[in-house]
Amino acid sequence: MPVKFKESQTVVNRQTKKSTTQHFYMHAQSTPLLQKTLAEDNTRGPRKQKIRNELVRRGAPLQAETEA
Numbered sequence: 452m453p454v455k456f457k458e459s460q461t462v463v464n465r466q467t468k469k470s471t472t473q474h475f476y477m478h479a480q481s482t483p484l485l486q487k488t489l490a491e492d493n494t495r496g497p498r499k500q501k502i503r504n505e506l507v508r509r510g511a512p513l514q515a516e517t518e519a
Contacts, residue, residue: 453477454476455475455477456476456479456501459472459473460472461473482506482511485502485505486506486513486514488502489503489506
């Protein structure tokens with residue numbers, strides 16, 4: 452089972468009344484979004500570790516490079 456970035460959402464189309472489930476997997480998120488989330492203070496420890504694991508898997512730097 453892939454690692455989740457956040458919980459899945461059920462989206463209901465108001466015109467057709469059909470519902471679809473939207474999943475947020477770690478491997479589907481962009482690298483800048485993962486780096487930004489990792490740098491935030493309110494991100495909990497287990498999620499930070501999952502993000503670090505994904506960034507290491509991609510070979511991306513753990514911190515977003517800031518331009519001065």
